[in-house]
Amino acid sequence: MKPLIEMRGIVKTYNVGKENELEILHGIDLTVWPGEFVAIVGESGSGKSTLMNIIGVLDKPTQGTYVLDGTDVRTAGRDQMSEVRNRKIGFVFQNFNLIARTTAQRNVELPMLYAGVPARDREARATQLLRRVGMEQRRFHQPSELSGGQKQRVAIARSLVNDPAILLADEPTGALDSQTSRHVMDIFHDLHRQGKTIVLITHSRELADECPRVITLRDGRILADQRKEGTSHAAF
């Protein structure tokens, strides 16, 4: 089996060559295998957002190699990065980031639109995923007509439509109350059981501890990488 994420010596430096040059990540090695549910936990300033941007192919590392699901993203251009994100990454954001004035259904269809999926297939697939997160009844509602938890469920449906290699969730419960947070986390656990690979970025130790594997980040370095006993991928 090949790893989905293979990072070697990732360094990220901002303002390279300038007076205010700032190195955020100091050489990260990270391997994530298919079917893993990994939490990356760290306080603000630990470099977890920067690492997330690199994992999500929104940004490129200054040094090091990153192979995502067999694709070396180091040499990718802007449009190729878009394509990689479109097909291999499913984003779930803290503030949902649904497109305003656009129905849940249309929001979920969006990644398929950019992938060039025909309209009929888009509709069927979006409906199917909204059903899976329990939002089928509200699929023609606009984001402004949905609660926070409902928005996040739509966003999760959207992240899954192109069947990405990795679900990348950035503080997915950060804007939700404890009850809806629980609900959203349950969805992630369900997806994990169904075999999805999930990377969860959070500052909350409590949330991270729910996950089978926890990577702790501090000051741009991996401080700890713990796998829990008895979890399905403990063997790696």
Place this chain on the structure above:
Amino acid sequence: MPLSENVRLALGSLRANKLRALLTMLGIIIGIGAVIAIITVGDSLSGSVEQEMASLGARDVTVSVTQKDDPFANVNFDELDAGEQDALFENFEYRSPEPSDLLTGEMLEDYREKFADQLKALVVREELGSITATNGRFKAEGQLLGVSPDQAVQAKLQLLAGRFLTDRDGADGRAVAVVSDRFVTQYFGSRAKPADALGKSFRTDVNGIPLRLYIVGVYQHKQEGRSKPTSTEVYMPVDSGVRLLQRTPGYQTLTLQTKDGVESKPFMERTRAYFGSYYARNPYFTVSVSSLEEAVKSMDKVMQNMKLGISAIAAISLLVGGIGVMNIMMVSVTERTREIGVRMALGAKSRVILLQFIVEAVIICLIGGLIGVVLGVAVGSAGAVVMNYPVRPSVPAAVVAVAFSMAIGVFFGYYPARRAALLDPIEALRYE
């Protein structure tokens, strides 16, 4: 991403900011509207002129006896100052042509023979005066014209009954007339049919000379404009008219119509040369040959210049409108920075974002252009109606205007769209 999706997106975004979109369109609406309005008025005007020319005969060539070295013929009197005007009057003595100065029947016969292959009609048309004919309680009014038989051809008269004048009518000096159907109903009552008038006569007088004319033909009066004329034209042979009304023989003007395919310029040159030869030794008079065609051409030129001027003003309005569109697109891009970031994170490539915003700008301009065209046609048509021209909206102008407004959308939408397309997705996602 299919274009229809972009159009749907753009419409959604415009719907969300209806008033803003409308205000943005205003510049385009005014610019396009102004051009279309002026073109509609202009085309209606030239259409009306053309129509009038066709009915008068734009291709008709007029030959007239004019005074030699008439200084008024060559200068624009209004442009001269008072002294120059006085000088003109002092040095010029107006004289009326003697019978020997006029065109004679023999000249016309000879000309007609020599130019038979090019000539469709040769019309002599002398105004003899207005006439009134009473028949009991009925009263008919008319303009009595002495004409040659070709008048029927030149004026495209349509006979309802009887015949038109012939060469024999004139040669024998017959007191016959062709009247209009309107004249018939005026004289014989509204129930009279054109055929009823044939062979009947009516009495009248011209400047005190009594005249009795027999009706040999009735033509259909062509209504021009909305008001019904009280008097119509009554035609009699010009030779009979000259004889019966004791006019001096000879003709001062005649109208020529060429056969189809005859070039008017060389024809006019040859005609001028032909008649000019008779006047080579005449100290006071000569002939001038002219055609309305040139007048129409110069008028078209004035119209073109006017259109050009208005178009320049409209172009400025469109430029300002385009800048307005650019401005609002910048605002739209800024407002939606985060949305752009999300779209990029979900896999939208730069050109997808570029196209989305260009389509939005184009749609603003397209809607503005369409409103402008509708408004322009409405205003232009209203103007044409007020000025009493037949309304002639220009389809090509409308198509060009709409296409042009779309081009404005592309041009002024490109820069904001490019800014959107080149946003850094991380920055855009973080934008509050």
